Amino acid sequence: xxxxxxxxxxxxxxxxxxxxxxxxxxxxxxxxxxxxxxxxxxxxxxxxxxxxxxxxxxxxxxxxxxxxxxxxxxxxxxxxxxxxxxxxxxxxxxxxxxxxxxxxxxxxxxxxxxxxxxxxxxxxxxxxxxxxxxxxxxxxxxxxxxxxxxxxxxxxxxxxxxxxxxxxxxxxxxxxxxxxxxxxxxxxxxxxxxxxxxxxxxxxxxxxxxxxxxxxxxxxxxxxxxxxxxxxxxxxxxxxxxxxxxxxxxxxxxxxxxxxxxxxxxxxxxxxxxxxxxxxxxxxxxxxxxxxxxxxxxxxxxxxxxxxxxxxxxxxxxxxxxxxxxxxxxxxxxxxxxxxxxxxxxxxxxxxxxxxxxxxxxxxxxxxxxxxxxxxxxxxxxxxxxxxxxxxxxxxxxxxxxxxxxxxxxxxxxxxxxxxxxxxxxxxxxxxxxxxxxxxxxxxxxxxxxxxxxxxxxxxx
Ligand code: PHE
Numbered sequence: 280x281x282x283x284x285x286x287x288x289x290x291x292x293x294x295x296x297x298x299x300x301x302x303x304x305x306x307x308x309x310x311x312x313x314x315x316x317x318x319x320x321x322x323x324x325x326x327x328x329x330x331x332x333x334x335x336x337x338x339x340x341x342x343x344x345x346x347x348x349x350x351x352x353x354x355x356x357x358x359x360x361x362x363x364x365x366x367x368x369x370x371x372x373x374x375x376x377x378x379x380x381x382x383x384x385x386x387x388x389x390x391x392x393x394x395x396x397x398x399x400x401x402x403x404x405x406x407x408x409x410x411x412x413x414x415x416x417x418x419x420x421x422x423x424x425x426x427x428x429x430x431x432x433x434x435x436x437x438x439x440x441x442x443x444x445x446x447x448x449x450x451x452x453x454x455x456x457x458x459x460x461x462x463x464x465x466x467x468x469x470x471x472x473x474x475x476x477x478x479x480x481x482x483x484x485x486x487x488x489x490x491x492x493x494x495x496x497x498x499x500x501x502x503x504x505x506x507x508x509x510x511x512x513x514x515x516x517x518x519x520x521x522x523x524x525x526x527x528x529x530x531x532x533x534x535x536x537x538x539x540x541x542x543x544x545x546x547x548x549x550x551x552x553x554x555x556x557x558x559x560x561x562x563x564x565x566x567x568x569x570x571x572x573x574x575x576x577x578x579x580x581x582x583x584x585x586x587x588x589x590x591x592x593x594x595x596x597x598x599x600x601x602x603x604x605x606x607x608x609x610x611x612x613x614x615x616x617x618x619x620x621x622x623x624x625x626x627x628x629x630x631x632x633x634x635x636x637x638x639x640x641x642x643x644x645x646x647x648x649x650x651x652x653x654x655x656x657x658x659x660x661x662x663x664x665x666x667x668x669x670x671x672x673x674x675x676x677x678x679x680x681x682x683x684x685x686x687x688x689x690x691x692x693x694x695x696x697x698x699x700x701x702x703x704x705x706x707x708x709x710x711x712x713x714x715x716x717x718x719x720x721x722x723x724x725x726x727x728x729x730x731x732x733x734x735x736x737x738x739x740x
Contacts, residue, residue, distance in 0.1 A: 291356065291622075292448025294524050299453035301537050303611075304521055306456040308542040309463065310608030311393055312510040314601050315571045317546040318553045320506050322564040325494030326486040326554075330547065332500055336507035340725050342539050343717040344513040344680040347687040349531040350699045352522030354691075358618035359383075359516025362523065367690065375682035379516025382675040383615035384635070386515070388642035389667040390612065391440070394605035395432035395647070396423065396572060401598040410583045410590060415576045419569060424651035433643050440609040441636040444617055445629050448524050452610055459603045466600040467548050473593050474555045477582075483555030486564060487547075497732070504729050505672045510542055514680030515671075517611050520618045531700060532708055545604075552597070571601070613639075642667070673733060681726045688719035 294300045321329050355362035360376035367373070399422065403409040412418050423429055443451045474480060508514050522531075553571075556578050557564055564570075575597065583590025613635055621631035642663075645653070649662035658666050687696055696715075700708050708714070 292524050293526060294453050294529075295449045296453075297529060297534075299449070299457060300521075300525055300529050301534055301541075302460040303452050303456040303607075304518065304534065304538045305541040306460050306607030307512045307517055307521065307611030308510060308538055308608070309460070309545045310510075310512075310604045311390065311397070311601065312506070312608070313542065313546040314549040314604055315393065315568075317506060317510065318550055319568055319570050320502050321487070321550055321554075322570060324499040324502055325491055326564070327488055327490035328492055328494040329499055329503060330487065330550070331490050332495060332503040333507055334543065336504050336725075337511065337539055337543055339717060340504065340680075340722045341507040341511045341513050342535060343714065343722040344508070344683055345511055345518055345538065346531060346535045346700075346714065347683040347718060348513060348516065348518035349522040349525070349535060350687050350691070350696055351683065352519035353525050353527075353529070353531065354695060354699055355519075356523045358523065358622050359519045359615055360619055361622055362516075362519050363686075367686070372682065372686050372690065375679050375686065376516055376519075378675045378679050379514075379519070380616055380619045382515040382671050382679070383517070383612050384638060384642060385667040385675075386671045387437075387440075387609060387612040387616075387635075387639045389646045389664050389671075390605070390609055391433050391436050391639065391643045392429065392647045392650075392664065394436045394602070394609060395429055395434075395643075397598060397601045397605055398432045398436050399429070400572065400576075401595070401602050404579070404591075404594040404598050407591065409576055409594060410580050410587075412576070412580070415573045415580075416569070418576075419572045423647075424654075426648065426652050429647045429650070430644055433647055434640060436605070436609070437636055437640055437643065439606060440613050441632055443606070443610045444613045444635075445632040447628060452614065455610070456607055459607050463600055463603045463607075464545075466596050466603075467545060467552070470552045470593070470596055470600065471548055473589070474552045474559075477555060477559040479559035479561075480555035483553075483558035483564075484551075486554050486558065487550050501729060501733055504677070504726075508676045508680060509672050510546060511539065512608065512611060514676035514678070514683065515615065516679065517615050519683075520615050521611065523618070527702065530702065530706060532710065532714065677726050677730045677733075681723055681730065684718050684723045684726070688715070688723065 294303060351362050351366065355365045357365055359379040360373060363373040363376045400409065443455050445451065512518060553575065554564055557574060560578050560581050562574055562577070576594070579590050579594035582593055613632070616635040617628065617632045620626055620634055621628050646664040646667060649656065649664045654662065656662065661669060698704065700711060
């Protein structure tokens with residue numbers, strides 16, 4: 280048995296460098312969640328007030344869960360389910376891993392639908408076709424409700440994800456993250472520069488920077504927690520899987536802090552791209568999920584009307600940015616499932632990846648059709664897309680996060696946890712005690728309170 284474990288371990292992929300670790304993990308975190316979902320939530324939650332609450336959740340609850348995932352993954356060197364099997368054989372903790380793999384399938388399925396729309400908008404803006412449209416509401420709605428059209432883009436996006444994952448850790452995930460993440464950061468800075476120079480941008484800045492605390496309702500608080508978990512990709516074993524490829528030298532606390540800073544920066548900067556732009560043409564900031572696919576194309580075409588080159592480049596860069604961000608995240612969701620299938624059933628990476636891609640394509644088709652021909656098909660009162668989104672963000676992620684903090688904070692041997700945090704005593708971690716306090720008390724208690732509050736109304740309905 281021991282021999283088999285060692286053999287499997289030595290065959291496992293590894294990240295080749297510390298930069299690769301940070302860029303791949305930040306790549307998982309930075310995604311549609313930052314550029315599409317965050318501004319939508321900020322718009323609905325009243326701007327700066329939402330951002331303040333969100334930052335609190337990142338620091339006190341989501342970051343500690345990330346650290347727990349790193350500790351679990353690197354001490355077990357196994358996939359999300361295998362890690363719990365190794366660290367707590369025969370114990371129910373494995374449920375957290377099972378929920379993670381299940382969540383990986385669900386999240387990749389609905390995420391790829393939106394990523395597919397992004398691919399379509401990227402091609403449309405590159406060909407100049409997008410700028411010639413007049414009614415973007417109609418364009419968007421007739422595209423997403425078409426029975427075939429979005430499916431082609433969904434399949435194309437899943438294929439891209441598949442290719443990267445099938446190439447493995449160092450040659451696939453690390454290599455592409457190292458290419459895509461810096462490009463993404465450069466595009467963001469250029470776009471912030473563009474949007475700041477638009478007339479009327481100051482109103483957008485005020486919306487983002489001046490908190491109106493009366494806007495903080497219980498709903499805003501719940502939304503902010505869900506957003507923090509989703510944005511950092513925590514609670515689903517995604518980072519358990521990634522950290523199982525970390526080396527013994529990787530500094531867990533520093534890596535977690537870096538990833539949180541990059542992720543938050545990208546989310547806030549996306550706000551700095553979108554809101555000054557939206558305000559500059561006098562559109563309401565709370566347009567919801569259509570913000571990026573209906574409101575922004577309107578804005579881009581107005582800019583195009585005045586300075587065609589600027590309008591064209593702005594739109595194209597924006598959708599390329601969104602596409603890259605989606606891809607670096609989708610590969611991490613895919614990897615949760617691929618790692619499990621290949622390790623558990625001893626399949627080659629290619630075969631395991633092919634199974635995952637096929638299942639997600641089938642589930643993704645259900646999600647996509649729920650915007651069109653299957654609009655009336657509901658399970659528990661929700662269409663497939665909504666059902667998957669709800670199950671993952673409101674249920675699997677917080678519950679998974681709760682179990683992971685309890686596992687590391689209370690079940691795992693304290694010495695082992697400290698060894699992981701200090702790399703076997705070679706690092707002095709000044710923040711050790713506050714971090715353990717967050718992991719043992721603050722984060723689980725916070726998740727529990729909010730979780731109960733969130734689910735309670737559902738059951739008494
Ligand atoms: N964090 C990603 C985003 O912001 C989404 C994600 C969720 C990725 C769960 C992996 C796992 O878009």
